Amino acid sequence: MKLKNEPSREDVELTAINVSKIYGNKTLALDRVNFSIKKGERVCIVGESGSGKTTLAKILCGMIPPTSGEIRFLNKRIDEMSEMERRIFRIKVQYIPQLPDLALDPTWYLYDSLVEPLRIHKLIASKQEERDLVREICEMIGIRMEVLMRKPGNVSGGELQRVVIARAILLMPYILIADEPTSMLDPSLQAKIIKILLDIQSKYNMGMIFITHDLELAKYVSNRIFIMFKGKFVESGLTNEVLINPHHSYTKSLILNNTS
Amino acid sequence: MNKMEIIGISIISCIIFMALLSFGIGSIIDFPKSKQYSPPSIQNPLGTDDLGDDILELLIIGSRTSLLVGFLGALFSTIIGTIIGALSGFFRGVLDDVLGVIIDVFLVIPALPLMIVLAAYLSPSFWNIVIVIGLLWWPTTARLVRARAWQLKSAPFIESLLALGASKTYIVFKHVLPNVLGIASARFILSVSHAILIEAGLSFIGLGDPTNPSWGTMLHFAMTRGALLYGAWWTFIPPGLAISITSLAFIILGMGLEQRQKLSTRSMEDII
Amino acid sequence: MKSFKKSSFFLKILRYGFTIFIIISINFILPRMMPGDPLVFLFGEEVYGAAIRNPQLLQSLSEKYGLDKSLSEQFLIYIGNIINGDFGQSFSFGRSVAEIIAERIPLTLMLTIPSTILSLFIGTLLGLSLGFNSNSHLKRSVSSFLIALHSIPSYWFAMLLLLVFSLWLNLTPTGGAPPKDANIISILHHIALPFSLLTILNIAYISIIIRGLTMEIAEEPFVMTARSKGLSWIKLRIRHLLLPSLAPFLSLAAMELGFAFSGALLVEIAFSWPGIGYTMWQAVVERDYPLLQGAFTAVSLIVVLANAIADVLSYIFDPRIRMGENE
Numbered sequence: 108m109k110l111k112n113e114p115s116r117e118d119v120e121l122t123a124i125n126v127s128k129i130y131g132n133k134t135l136a137l138d139r140v141n142f143s144i145k146k147g148e149r150v151c152i153v154g155e156s157g158s159g160k161t162t163l164a165k166i167l168c169g170m171i172p173p174t175s176g177e178i179r180f181l182n183k184r185i186d187e188m189s190e191m192e193r194r195i196f197r198i199k200v201q202y203i204p205q206l207p208d209l210a211l212d213p214t215w216y217l218y219d220s221l222v223e224p225l226r227i228h229k230l231i232a233s234k235q236e237e238r239d240l241v242r243e244i245c246e247m248i249g250i251r252m253e254v255l256m257r258k259p260g261n262v263s264g265g266e267l268q269r270v271v272i273a274r275a276i277l278l279m280p281y282i283l284i285a286d287e288p289t290s291m292l293d294p295s296l297q298a299k300i301i302k303i304l305l306d307i308q309s310k311y312n313m314g315m316i317f318i319t320h321d322l323e324l325a326k327y328v329s330n331r332i333f334i335m336f337k338g339k340f341v342e343s344g345l346t347n348e349v350l351i352n353p354h355h356s357y358t359k360s361l362i363l364n365n366t367s
Numbered sequence: 368m369n370k371m372e373i374i375g376i377s378i379i380s381c382i383i384f385m386a387l388l389s390f391g392i393g394s395i396i397d398f399p400k401s402k403q404y405s406p407p408s409i410q411n412p413l414g415t416d417d418l419g420d421d422i423l424e425l426l427i428i429g430s431r432t433s434l435l436v437g438f439l440g441a442l443f444s445t446i447i448g449t450i451i452g453a454l455s456g457f458f459r460g461v462l463d464d465v466l467g468v469i470i471d472v473f474l475v476i477p478a479l480p481l482m483i484v485l486a487a488y489l490s491p492s493f494w495n496i497v498i499v500i501g502l503l504w505w506p507t508t509a510r511l512v513r514a515r516a517w518q519l520k521s522a523p524f525i526e527s528l529l530a531l532g533a534s535k536t537y538i539v540f541k542h543v544l545p546n547v548l549g550i551a552s553a554r555f556i557l558s559v560s561h562a563i564l565i566e567a568g569l570s571f572i573g574l575g576d577p578t579n580p581s582w583g584t585m586l587h588f589a590m591t592r593g594a595l596l597y598g599a600w601w602t603f604i605p606p607g608l609a610i611s612i613t614s615l616a617f618i619i620l621g622m623g624l625e626q627r628q629k630l631s632t633r634s635m636e637d638i639i
Numbered sequence: 640m641k642s643f644k645k646s647s648f649f650l651k652i653l654r655y656g657f658t659i660f661i662i663i664s665i666n667f668i669l670p671r672m673m674p675g676d677p678l679v680f681l682f683g684e685e686v687y688g689a690a691i692r693n694p695q696l697l698q699s700l701s702e703k704y705g706l707d708k709s710l711s712e713q714f715l716i717y718i719g720n721i722i723n724g725d726f727g728q729s730f731s732f733g734r735s736v737a738e739i740i741a742e743r744i745p746l747t748l749m750l751t752i753p754s755t756i757l758s759l760f761i762g763t764l765l766g767l768s769l770g771f772n773s774n775s776h777l778k779r780s781v782s783s784f785l786i787a788l789h790s791i792p793s794y795w796f797a798m799l800l801l802l803v804f805s806l807w808l809n810l811t812p813t814g815g816a817p818p819k820d821a822n823i824i825s826i827l828h829h830i831a832l833p834f835s836l837l838t839i840l841n842i843a844y845i846s847i848i849i850r851g852l853t854m855e856i857a858e859e860p861f862v863m864t865a866r867s868k869g870l871s872w873i874k875l876r877i878r879h880l881l882l883p884s885l886a887p888f889l890s891l892a893a894m895e896l897g898f899a900f901s902g903a904l905l906v907e908i909a910f911s912w913p914g915i916g917y918t919m920w921q922a923v924v925e926r927d928y929p930l931l932q933g934a935f936t937a938v939s940l941i942v943v944l945a946n947a948i949a950d951v952l953s954y955i956f957d958p959r960i961r962m963g964e965n966e
């Protein structure tokens with residue numbers, strides 16, 4: 108499965124350099140953050156609610172601009188990209204938003220929402236090709252085709268979350284950012300969704316960023332981990348090392364809270 | 368369907384049936400005239416007016432104009448209000464500023480007097496009344512739609528479309544408009560009620576279409592030709608009652624629809 | 640933050656100035672935009688007919704309104720005239736529009752201002768009481784009734800009142816204003832029906848809005864606490880609802896005045912009460928465009944002014960706006 112205009116490269120890297128974000132002149136949501144992820148990596152960003160995880164994710168995928176600092180993709184600042192380069196960035200870095208209930212247009216059929224990104228970027232030549240691609244992805248993620256004939260209000264949270272994931276996967280991104288992908292689901296579903304994401308990650312050798320506040324989950328899914336506290340990374344490194352031998356007091360308290 | 372919707376739709380169906388009947392009656396000109404100002408009787412169940420025309424037949428003929436003007440005027444005003452509201456709510460910058468000022472200005476200028484002035488300049492005709500209502504009854508709709516579009520702007524699915532590089536025009540027409548349609552349709556039903564009242568008011572003042580008499584026209588003649596002073600209550604009670612019942616039916620239906628939209632109680636204030 | 644709040648307040652006031660400008664522009668554009676000679680609209684069929692037959696007259700009329708000049712020059716002349724209080728000549732009355740309006744505005748104010756004050760008072764209390772425990776059977780029926788009142792055309796309501804009280808019971812006159820030298824009894828006699836009708840309609844309007852506001856606030860925790868402490872309902876409503884919502888209340892009062900004015904137009908016509916609304920009607924019947932526009936301008940100016948005053952008052956009184964200032 109390959110999309111038109113796809114640059115085939117292995118040296119993909121998404122980097123944030125000294126990124127800060129101030130909302131409305133007063134909320135400092137991110138404070139000089141550095142971050143990077145390569146194709147094939149699994150990285151976790153862990154932090155309590157309000158620490159700035161979603162803000163960083165949105166900046167990384169170009170959804171909102173940073174107040175200062177720069178984001179680089181394929182060695183190019185995203186705010187200095189040409190239209191062509193920007194288009195590739197928009198397709199190849201995908202974000203799965205945190206709240207699944209308004210993640211898709213409530214007035215659209217799920218099928219149309221699902222293929223909308225393909226249509227916007229004219230990545231598919233024919234209806235037939237489109238349908239085949241959708242079928243393939245849905246099978247992989249475990250979405251029944253008849254679910255796609257409904258609107259978001261008439262499906263369960265798990266089904267909706269799968270469609271949102273499928274929508275991102277359809278674009279064959281190099282980097283996928285999943286923002287607390289399971290926080291709205293019940294535990295049995297959580298495991299399934301995580302498994303799907305991990306399968307996809309290894310199958311397409313994507314770079315995947317998991318955002319979570321659950322250390323157990325982080326331990327399970329990631330090679331590298333970043334601990335975020337009040338808009339700053341207080342600690343980062345290989346997941347095992349950080350969790351076994353934490354340096355920062357906040358990380359220690361997190362681990363303590365998690366085990367108790 | 369909730370109870371309000373059922374009540375509203377039942378009454379409206381009856382009125383529509385009445386309007387359809389009017390096509391069988393033809394025009395007033397060729398009526399066989401009866402005695403003038405005769406009170407209700409077997410021949411004239413609702414009596415006659417000063418020209419000897421049968422009130423019941425006038426009432427049935429009037430329903431057509433009242434309903435059609437109400438419907439079309441509301442349709443135009445809702446379309447204008449929805450588009451202005453959606454554009455202004457979704458776009459930042461100059462467009463929002465300009466449209467915002469226009470909405471505010473027209474919210475302050477009292478609508479009925481302006482409609483009277485505009486209608487007086489245009490020759491009185493069916494379509495001119497529709498145009499007057501359409502052009503001047505959109506600001507409240509625009510304000511409501513704008514607030515909803517404003518909320519939508521930060522919805523995750525819109526954010527993700529922007530991140531995908533979808534154009535704003537595409538987003539407004541494909542996503543924002545469908546999402547404000549719920550509010551717009553509830554507003555439309557309420558606007559029909561308003562438009563029926565406005566048409567009646569303009570006709571009462573004498574700005575109605577003389578060739579397409581409406582319920583308001585009947586009240587106009589009752590007032591200017593002395594039916595009131597004559598005590599011929601049967602000439603003006605039925606059309607006024609018809610206006611009130613029809614307008615109320617649309618309000619009830621609109622409130623029913625709004626309940627379905629799960630809007631806050633606050634929107635009651637916009638019903639009026 | 641401070642400068643932003645302040646400037647947004649002045650922007651609002653500026654907006655009212657702009658609204659007045661738009662109203663004047665509409666008045667200017669309408670006769671010039673319509674098909675046909677604008678002179679017809681400015682002087683009426685009769686004068687126009689005479690004028691076409693008399694080129695000299697036509698010439699002098701055109702010059703007076705600058706109709707031979709460019710549109711922008713005409714607009715400046717028009718604005719100049721308005722600033723000097725010259726709204727043109729009513730051709731059905733043969734008098735200056737400004738004079739007629741000045742004569743009739745007091746009659747409209749005599750009706751609307753007491754009615755607005757009384758209905759704000761009663762409507763607010765009624766609305767507060769309907770908004771608390773709004774699910775009770777009685778309260779819901781009353782609210783439905785008040786909403787239903789909105790679909791009754793005011794002038795028709797007026798005709799019914801005239802039928803019952805003037806024709807059948809012979810209690811009130813069939814319309815018109817009291818004579819110039821009337822005593823208080825005669826004035827009350829004439830004003831009773833239009834005043835009562837207008838007040839009933841205003842009360843229905845206000846109480847439904849206040850009810851909505853109340854239902855919103857009534858759910859808030861501090862109101863719940865206050866109630867559990869046993870504050871009497873009237874104290875509770877005034878302390879916790881009325882005072883904090885003074886600003887919305889004021890803008891409501893302004894809106895209400897606009898509504899009362901529009902509503903009064905049609906009520907005046909039905910009662911032949913010679914205020915602004917009745918004047919508009921006379922102007923429509925005679926197609927007396929200068930008079931019609933003069934009346935429209937007067938109504939709009941009063942409404943705009945009422946809104947502006949309400950904004951200034953809420954700026955002065957509302958604790959939240961002032962707190963925003965000090966932030």
Ligand SMILES: Nc1ncnc2c1ncn2[C@@H]1O[C@H](COP(=O)(O)OP(=O)(O)O)[C@@H](O)[C@H]1O
Pocket residue numbers: 130131134135136154155156157158159160161162163
């Ligand atoms: N659109 C916004 N406007 C203003 N403040 C915001 C906005 N989004 C987030 N914030 C603030 O920024 C901080 C970080 O929020 P967020 O990135 O959502 O944290 P997290 O995803 O870790 O819970 C919070 O204090 C939040 O209130």
Ligand SMILES: [Mg+2]
Pocket residue numbers: 157160161162205286
């Ligand atoms: Mg978050």
